Amino acid sequence: MLDLNRSDFPDGFLFGASTSSYQIEGHSFGGAGKTHWDTFAATPGNVVGGQNGDIACDHYHRMDEDLDLLRDANFDVYRFSTSWARVLPEGRGKVNAEGLDFYERLVDGLLERGIKPAATLYHWELPSALADLGGWANRDIAGWFADFTQVVMERIGDRVWSAAPINEPWCVAWMSHFSGNHAPGLRDVRATARAMHHVLLAHGRSIEVMRGLGMENLGAVCNLEYAVPVDGSEAAAKATRTYDGFYNRFFLGGLFNKSYPEDLMDGLGPHLPEKWHDDMDLIGQKVDWCGLNYYTRKLIAPAEGPWPHLEEVTGPLSKTQVGWEIYPDGLYHLLKRVHEGYTRDIPLYVTENGMACDDSVSGGEVKDQKRVDYLDAHLARVKRAADEGIPVKGYFTWSLLDNYEWNLGYAPRFGIVHVDFKSLKRTPKASYHALSTALQR
Ligand code: IFM
Numbered sequence: 001m002l003d004l005n006r007s008d009f010p011d012g013f014l015f016g017a018s019t020s021s022y023q024i025e026g027h028s029f030g031g032a033g034k035t036h037w038d039t040f041a042a043t044p045g046n047v048v049g050g051q052n053g054d055i056a057c058d059h060y061h062r063m064d065e066d067l068d069l070l071r072d073a074n075f076d077v078y079r080f081s082t083s084w085a086r087v088l089p090e091g092r093g094k095v096n097a098e099g100l101d102f103y104e105r106l107v108d109g110l111l112e113r114g115i116k117p118a119a120t121l122y123h124w125e126l127p128s129a130l131a132d133l134g135g136w137a138n139r140d141i142a143g144w145f146a147d148f149t150q151v152v153m154e155r156i157g158d159r160v161w162s163a164a165p166i167n168e169p170w171c172v173a174w175m176s177h178f179s180g181n182h183a184p185g186l187r188d189v190r191a192t193a194r195a196m197h198h199v200l201l202a203h204g205r206s207i208e209v210m211r212g213l214g215m216e217n218l219g220a221v222c223n224l225e226y227a228v229p230v231d232g233s234e235a236a237a238k239a240t241r242t243y244d245g246f247y248n249r250f251f252l253g254g255l256f257n258k259s260y261p262e263d264l265m266d267g268l269g270p271h272l273p274e275k276w277h278d279d280m281d282l283i284g285q286k287v288d289w290c291g292l293n294y295y296t297r298k299l300i301a302p303a304e305g306p307w308p309h310l311e312e313v314t315g316p317l318s319k320t321q322v323g324w325e326i327y328p329d330g331l332y333h334l335l336k337r338v339h340e341g342y343t344r345d346i347p348l349y350v351t352e353n354g355m356a357c358d359d360s361v362s363g364g365e366v367k368d369q370k371r372v373d374y375l376d377a378h379l380a381r382v383k384r385a386a387d388e389g390i391p392v393k394g395y396f397t398w399s400l401l402d403n404y405e406w407n408l409g410y411a412p413r414f415g416i417v418h419v420d421f422k423s424l425k426r427t428p429k430a431s432y433h434a435l436s437t438a439l440q441r
Contacts, residue, residue: 002372002434004379005441010386014116014394015439016077017070017416018352019059020123020167023403025083027125028054029061031096033089035125036135037406040183051409053125057401058424060102065426067109069417070400073432074439077116079351079396080106081123081167082152084130091127092144100155107156116161118351118396120221121149121206123167124182124406131184136172136195139273146205150213157215164351165206168223168293169199169251181407189307193271196246197279200254204282220255221291221351224248224338225298226330230313235302239310242267243300246308248334256342258284267307290343291351293398294331294378296324321356322405322412326374332381339390347393353378354398356405356412359429366418366429375431397435401426 006015022037041052059066070078084091086099110117122145126135130144149165157163166172171182173195180187203220210218227244229236245264253259258280260268303311317325335348355374359366375397385392402415410421416432419425 002379002438003376004383005438007441008383012393013386014076014349015435016075016079016116016118016394016396017073017400018079018396018398019400019403020081020120021083021086022053022056022123022125023399023405024057024059024066024401025086026053026055026058026060027083027086030086030102031089031098032083033085033091033096034128035083035085036128036131036183037125039128039131040185043185046183046185047407048409048411051404053404055424056404057419059401062424062426063102063106063109066400067106067113067115069426069428069432070110070115071113073416073428073436075115077118077161077394077396078110078400079118079120081120083125084122084148085125085127087152088127088148091130092147095151100152103152103156107159111159117156117159118162118164119152119156119160120164120167121145121152122165122172124172126183135184136177136198137191139194139198139201141198142201142205145202146209149206149209153210153213153215157210157213160215162217162219162289163210163215164219164221164291165203166199167221169196169203170223170247172199174246189267190271193268194273196250196268197272197276200251200283201279203255204279204285207285207287208282217288219287219289219291219349221293222248222251222255223293223295223352224252224334225294225296226327226333227298227300228315230299230301233302236300239302239308240300242308243298243310252338252342254280254283255287256284256290287346289347289349289393290338291349292331292334292338293352294334294350295353295355296320297327297330320374321358322408324355326355326377328377328381331378332385335382335385335390335392336388345391347391349394349396350378350382350392351396352398353395354414354416356414359402359413359418361418361420361427364427366427368429368431371416371429371431372434375435
């Protein structure tokens with residue numbers, strides 16, 4: 001059981017679950033084109049076991065069963081994403097009609113069940129044909145993405161409850177072009193800086209397109225981490241500020257204050273595209289809400305070597321299956337900080353929150369008490385923020401289903417529903433039942 005129930009939250013507060021296309025659908029079906037995740041996974045050493053999204057949870061064929069699970073959990077809203085390569089297999093040009101039909105059936109299936117569809121246009125599976133042209137490092141991607149937005153939203157834009165262009169710009173840009181552990185696996189500061197700017201430019205162009213179609217309730221979704229200095233030294237404080245800068249403040253600053261942090265310019269400035277300042281009005285145009293994806297905090301220490309002169313340090317708190325420290329207070333602090341420093345009056349949503357556990361089915365049950373505790377603790381911080389007047393209006397758990405956890409493959413289980421990746425059988429976990437009960441009360 002969860003400690004908190006629906007009635008503990010303000011009237012109209014929404015509860016939902018999140019997923020993404022490549023992680024659950026099965027990309028080898030329905031005419032989807034190849035993506036940079038297919039080739040990244042096919043390259044030795046990139047993904048645990050070389051696993052890919054070919055089958056994933058086979059949501060493509062089991063959509064109705066999965067939508068019934070959402071309904072039976074008493075969720076109000078479902079956050080899903082649309083695969084660019086499923087809709088436009090070459091990234092541009094010819095539309096795969098079957099792909100668009102799939103997303104229309106998804107939206108209609110949600111509405112029939114009384115669930116609000118919350119669409120994200122891009123959650124990381126870039127069509128290979130566009131990766132060949134430089135992907136996010138190429139400024140033209142903003143135009144390609146605007147065209148993709150048009151194609152998708154001309155079909156479903158009249159029925160979705162909300163839409164956001166891009167999930168987690170930090171991951172699209174930094175994790176994939178600097179850290180190199182997500183596709184396309186680059187480790188290059190120039191490509192990183194360009195991707196950081198272009199991902200926000202693409203966001204801006206996409207918002208413009210959707211406004212042009214008359215859509216409302218458009219937002220931006222950032223993943224944020226609570227960065228903490230490893231000790232009391234000035235060097236650790238500086239390193240932490242840099243980490244917070246390229247992780248949190250760069251994207252929030254661009255989206256909500258039309259500016260990038262000055263203190264990052266020694267590292268990033270020389271590599272940003274020329275005349276980037278000219279794009280800031282487009283990037284920072286008004287959106288209707290902001291989504292925060294929150295999982296963990298990070299301990300940061302200074303380090304030798306090139307910018308950003310820092311390293312992450314393993315912390316002492318209890319950890320999830322993927323080694324992330326559990327730190328619920330970070331969610332409260334970030335909600336407050338984002339509201340006060342960036343988004344001001346517009347609603348905030350916690351668009352992802354959850355944990356990976358090493359779950360297994362025994363006697364038809366999955367006892368994931370650790371996840372129940374995690375959800376309880378984080379919901380308590382969301383409630384605290386709401387009680388203090390921060391306009392947080394909803395909470396989505398990551399994720400509905402166990403799924404493809406990118407470079408870590410299928411071992412980390414983030415779902416409130418267990419998926420047996422051989423039989424593809426779904427088994428709702430204790431956390432699913434706890435949420436379902438809490439949302440009735
Ligand atoms: O699985 C991911 C998701 O794709 C984006 N946000 C974080 C999740 C857990 O790592």
